[in-house]
Amino acid sequence: MMKKVESHVFNTARWHNTCKVAEYGEGAYVYDSEGKCYLDAIGGTHVISIGHGVPEIAEAIAEQTRKLCFLHKAQFTCEPQEKLADTVVEMAPEEMDRVGFVTSGSTANEMAYQVALLYHQLRGKVRKSKIISRWHGYHGHTVATIGMSGSMFVKGSNLPICEALKFPRIQPPHCYQCPYGLTYPSCELACAKELARTIEQEKPDTVAAFIAEPIIGGAGSAIVPPPGYYETIRKICDFYDVLFISEEVLTGFGRTGKNFGIQHWKAIPDIITATKGLSSGYAPIGAVIVRQKVREIFDRATENIALSLFTYAGHPISCAVALAVLKYISKHNLIERCGTMGKYLKTQLQKLREREPLIGNVRGEGLLVGLEFVQNQDTHKPFPRSLHITETIMKTGLENGLILRGRFGTGTGLDGDHILISPPFIITESECDELVSKLELTLKQVKQSLNLVVCTQL
Ligand SMILES: Cc1ncc(COP(=O)(O)O)c(C=O)c1O
Structure with missing residues (x-):
């Protein structure tokens, strides 16, 4: 039998060979082959509305x-x-x-x-x-x-x-x-x-x-x-x-x-x-x-x-x-629920912005909520691309059991880091709270690991 030493999937994403093997999903959570649980804050890239593992x-x-x-x-x-x-x-x-x-x-x-x-x-x-x-x-x-x-x-x-x-x-x-x-x-x-x-x-x-x-x-x-x-x-x-x-x-x-x-x-x-x-x-x-x-x-x-x-x-x-x-x-009235749960999540993220100056802007409608990260909340100055803020947030989030996804380039040129949060519509208030607290921890760790200086004053 062939011993599998590396993946034969043609995937040009640089991180592919360090990818976890996803095993199964349930509601707003997914589990990898080692049994680790992740809160799916992006609904499998803004796809999943009714949750993972619905028998119907x-x-x-x-x-x-x-x-x-x-x-x-x-x-x-x-x-x-x-x-x-x-x-x-x-x-x-x-x-x-x-x-x-x-x-x-x-x-x-x-x-x-x-x-x-x-x-x-x-x-x-x-x-x-x-x-x-x-x-x-x-x-x-x-x-x-x-x-x-x-x-x-x-x-x-x-x-x-x-x-x-x-x-x-x-x-x-x-x-x-x-x-x-x-x-x-x-x-x-x-x-x-x-x-x-x-x-x-x-x-x-x-x-x-x-x-x-x-x-x-x-x-x-x-x-x-x-x-x-x-x-x-x-x-x-x-x-x-x-x-x-x-x-x-x-x-x-x-x-x-x-x-x-x-x-x-x-x-x-x-x-x-x-x-x-x-x-x-x-x-x-x-x-x-x-x-x-x-x-x-x-x-x-x-x-x-x-x-x-x-x-x-x-x-x-x-x-x-x-x-x-x-x-x-x-x-299950999920579109209406998406609107109300989105308001709840956005409010909690806006409160997090008050505690965490790395977050410059919280925006979106329903369960499509974006966060843009800045050096200075007053001037909206983005971080330089060379710091790879988005990628570090995604990687640290995953270690904390939180699946996140973001991009860059909403500032000038390639600068301007941001993430898009889009959990399944069935997410509950307490799961939203868990999402926000895991995100808060992630942002603190990112600031520490990259030695980021963030200011709230001009
Ligand atoms: C806004 C938008 N348009 C188009 C696409 C492409 O869709 P697909 O990957 O299914 O071809 C995506 C994929 O993420 C998207 O986010």
């Missing part, structure tokens, strides 16, 4: 597997896909009445971009081909979605792709580190108006779509735009005949306390992409939801259109899982 989902998988494993959608649809489409459309904002299923966030955004291109092409506007995105956004890891992403981390590792595609980007609505040095409301939403200027510069007849996460997730750690931001974006998109894609890979299906993150503003998008919360991590599936005005253009097409031809798109088992997850969410 295991039963749904088994039942669908016994019934039908797979058939291609060129000839067949299936009951779980049809029922899931009904449920998703019921949850979606008004005027959005069709949904296509894919396998991931990246493929959802690929499909949304393709829908936007075809929408314009079918109307004779063949030059409309560019997609505008934002710095600090993350949209996936296929070639096109890397091109759309504005995350400094992704851009740094994929420069040739970004150079080849050259998708235009605008500044994010990050009031805490305003890219213009302005303050809301006297800024008059300069960050939203930059979209109009960029469309003009790129030439309106070449721009197909604008893609944005309603609340910027992993790459910005819950950056919430100010009031009026998306209403302004919507008007600009309408004026220039540009489709607005609300990228809800993280915020879709309840994570912010509403069905979709964009519902915190009065703006109906043309396309929504959503994945993670749809199946709570029990199966890979994503959704692309389209507005009537888009769908009607496709209805008028006389030829077959090649769109979302991924073999496993709308896989019956994934659809059955998603259906069972959404049923579970509805039965």
Whole structure:
């Protein structure tokens, strides 16, 4: 028998060979093969909503597997896909009445971009081909979605792709580190108006779509735009005949306390992409939801259109899982709970900020809460990237039995460390308290180990 000396998994993450072996999960906790327990403060990277180890989902998988494993959608649809489409459309904002299923966030955004291109092409506007995105956004890891992403981390590792595609980007609505040095409301939403200027510069007849996460997730750690931001974006998109894609890979299906993150503003998008919360991590599936005005253009097409031809798109088992997850969410009122528990967690983290000057900003909606770390709470000055604050927090958190995830780059250049906390919606108040106390311990240890000097005075 072969002796396993190292992993044969092709994983380019530097820490892969020191990874723990995850054994099982239960509720908000996971256990490794040595029996160590971890509080999953990130819901397996902002995915898990209903918690680990829910028996109803295991039963749904088994039942669908016994019934039908797979058939291609060129000839067949299936009951779980049809029922899931009904449920998703019921949850979606008004005027959005069709949904296509894919396998991931990246493929959802690929499909949304393709829908936007075809929408314009079918109307004779063949030059409309560019997609505008934002710095600090993350949209996936296929070639096109890397091109759309504005995350400094992704851009740094994929420069040739970004150079080849050259998708235009605008500044994010990050009031805490305003890219213009302005303050809301006297800024008059300069960050939203930059979209109009960029469309003009790129030439309106070449721009197909604008893609944005309603609340910027992993790459910005819950950056919430100010009031009026998306209403302004919507008007600009309408004026220039540009489709607005609300990228809800993280915020879709309840994570912010509403069905979709964009519902915190009065703006109906043309396309929504959503994945993670749809199946709570029990199966890979994503959704692309389209507005009537888009769908009607496709209805008028006389030829077959090649769109979302991924073999496993709308896989019956994934659809059955998603259906069972959404049923579970509805039965246990988990979206409402996510809103109330999110408020509780945010309040506790704000109290922690008062005790711990390393935390500059606590932000977010529902159970999508971000923390940004600074040298000085008054000036918001970030730490230099060379200190690797985010990575040290993640590593120390893990040693303390707390799973955390963060990025950097929300300050200037690569500086600006932050983490995104997104536990399962079923987390309890006492588990939130445990999360905060483990985080407090972690931050103290990080400060000690890196000899950080943090001040609260100017
Ligand atoms: C906001 C956002 N968009 C897109 C993606 C890509 O999704 P996937 O990894 O399923 O392709 C992610 C993944 O974390 C994400 O956070």
